[in-house]
Amino acid sequence: MLEVKQLSVSFGAVRALDAVSLIVPRGEVTAVIGANGAGKSTLMRTLAGLVKPESGSAELDGAVVTGRSPEDIVRTGMALIPEGRSTIPELTVEENLHLGGLWRPSAERKATSAEIYDMFPVLAERRRMRSDTLSGGERQQLAIGRALMCDPTCLLLDEPSLGLAPLIVTQILQLVNQLAREKNLAVLLVEQNAVTALRVATTGIIMNLGTVVRVGTAEEIAADDELRDAYLGS
């Protein structure tokens, strides 16, 4: 379980996160939705250690992660798949995948990678090719695979649907949901596309201007037209 308490982040005068608190239970997907600039990516990057918080904390299964380096946070079992293309085009598919687990003993690493190749057969076929030969959807699979290589207990996904066709988006989100259940992962999913995200999520969190404005079950939030009009503009 990931527990975020009163997390605040500022970039100079811009307050990107203002006392954000939330809980991400294991075994299910928690979706964070909000308009551009709501602070979603900042939340994710702060949790992963890329941004230093001004105050507040985050705990993963009781261990404090805030204030630690991204390299250490990965080792505690929390993996972020950042916004945009997060595979390295110059490396092969296999190298991209193995990257995620280089700090683990090589036997464990090999076992995990075999598992991931089973899950994504496309990656197995293309393992020797440069990753920029993959399609957008395949690349997102590779990014998820890389995150899984560290055998995480908590997965942070920042807009995995960016630039993908609706059908692929549905596939990917369904996969995320399945991962959460089967591997008992705590999944925090950031999406602008509220409808699709809430379909796979158990809990929905709405952010606006750096604060959490609403927490509820996915159904509740999906049904609330007023909320949608006010914060999501869709």
Add this chain to the structure above:
Amino acid sequence: MPSWLRNSRLLVHAPLFIAIWLVLSRLNVMVEPLMSYYLALAAMYATAMFGMVILVGLSGQVSLGNGALMAVGGYVFAVTSLNWQTVPILGMQWNAVWSVIFAGLGGVIAGLIIGLLAARLRGPYLAGLTLGIAVGLPSIAARFPGLLGGSQGLMLTVPYPEGGYATDTAAAIDAAVESDAAALDLALSGTSPVPSDASSGSSDMLTPSDVTGSSSPSDMLTPSDVTGSSSPSDMLTPSDVTGSSSPSDMLTPSDVTGSSSPSDMLTPSDVTGAGSSASADPVPMPSASAISSTPSGTVTDAGFILEQWQASVSIAVACIAGFVALNLVRGRQGRVWKAVRDDPIAAALSGISPAASKVSAFVVSSLFAALAGAVFAQILTYVGPGAYGVALSLSLLVGVVLGGRGSLVGAVIGAVLLVGLPAAVSNLAGDRGWSDQVTNNLPTLAYGLLLVLVVLIAPGGVMGLLGSGWRRLTTRR
């Protein structure tokens, strides 16, 4: 912007620079010849660095090769003034003026060629190309021993002192003081038993190598330079020239020529001029006290002091260059350069051609470099590959970085630092009882460390520090 406003900017800037010119010219005739010499060097550096400010600061292209562009100016100046005689106008031979104009033209052409090559290149590739230019271009001169004097370079005994070149600004302005100064100088050289010795003695003090220059003999490491009897330094020792008592004694070519030997290229001493060793016969590095207490100066046939005259030319060119640069920087073109530097794509979308902007920055900076190169040639009364080596390019970069990359005032500060720092450092080292080997290399070390420190601590250079200090002062209130 309405055109009358743009004109008014010209109106404000013109008196500003005329005022600066008058003050500096006045200063020039009030100080000792040695200070005039420093003034000449500083103004020359400032001219070249105005171009660097535009190229590196505004246009964002790091050039390690502007010293080579100065070589273009210097050589064009030398070759045209040596070989061409112009028709007198109004009783004056405008040779030097014409040569400076040709030097500027040469700079524009060279800048255009290099700019076209460079406009497509980014960061390290551009740095590499310009470094290659800094190394390669001056050594072209070695290929043409006839026209360009080969690796020994060309002496510029012409057109000074006879010929029209001498009759411009300096004479007019200094008329009031020159008789006094000349008298003083005559008196001084009179005290010396052998005048020519005195002047050749002071030539060591005043080698350009003190500031920019090049290598002491010990720096030449190619076998031919060390062993060969015909190395440039052997051929043009002061003693060989003194007999002629030409003004060129002041700055013996041997101090500047160096050689085009590879090993000279980045000598620390090239940047500051200190000999990098205490070997048998390096150019003695005078202590700062010796410098400041040694009056020098050669009285020319025209009746005024060589250094003063050189400084007056250098100051005039620097003021014109500064005026042009300020108008460019504050004007439309300045905004275009900055826009392309900050965001080439956005600039392109708003109708600016990034390539044209980058090329134009190269052309302007090359023009200024060439003018400075011509001035440098007449300060040294000599041109040669060694004088315009990589070291010169690097000192320009050092100066611009120290002063503050994007600021014309910073360029002036940088120029003053380039000239003053070596003396200041050896002054500090003073009488600590350190060996020559240490003290001679202190200024170079100071440059190196300062470069690093400025980048680490104050990327804005002196101007950046002044700016933030000012801001702190004003916000306190």
Add this chain to the structure above:
Amino acid sequence: MTTFIDYLLGGFSSGAVIALFALALVLVWRSTRIVNFAQVGQAMFTTFIALIVQQATGSWFLALLAGLVAGAILGLIVYALVLRPVQRLDTSGSIIATFGVLISLQALAAMIWGGEPQSFPPPVANDGLEIGGRIWPISWYDVLVYVVTAVLVVALTLLFTRTSLGLSMRASAFNPEVAKLSGIRVNRMLAFGWALAGVVGAVAGVLIAPTASLSPNSFDILLIFAFTAAVVGGLDSLIGAVAFGVGTGLVLALVTGYGEAGDAPIVVLILLAITLVVRPGGAFGRGKSRAV
């Protein structure tokens, strides 16, 4: 024809050393996207240290070893003190900072050891070998240079392509953020890249010192040649750096053989200019595989 072959053979040896310097530049570029203009200065400095060890112990091998260690340490120091803080700045900042380091190192060396060229004795004979009744412009020492260079290149290639460490270094270079998110200690990898480059530069310095005497500035021209080779090779490619390093050595040998030594910089400049005009990102740059 025989002179042509002689020139070429002579060029291989200097080409190998240029290749090593180019390799050092590429290593730093790959790890931190910085061109380390101080590389030859570091090599010069560590070669002086090697020379001291050589004079004290009489052993070339120990000298080489001392040079390697010193190279790694100096690389780390330069990275940690200067470049790591600068990294967040623009390219101009890093270019200027490395030049500052170069100038400082040369001044320091001149202060400590003086500017006089010193000779560095070769471990094996440096006289032309006699094969088939003819003396060739190749010595046992040249053979040693080839062997060391080849071993180093092969070892580096294996390191980068076959090991986790190599993969970590490449990932850290290409995308530090993703590397961090994958648990790679990026700063350590970058520092390691600098140390490795320092080692390669030190080897190049110790290898070239016996044929070109050692002084604070004796490697300066090599910077230009190595830089040209590295840039023409695309800055990212180990193979490119080696190939064009050797190529530059050959071209220089031919130029100095048939022309004058002073023409070498001009020829190199022309080479550089042509490559950059045709391919602004270097011959092996962007578009082609950067896997090696």
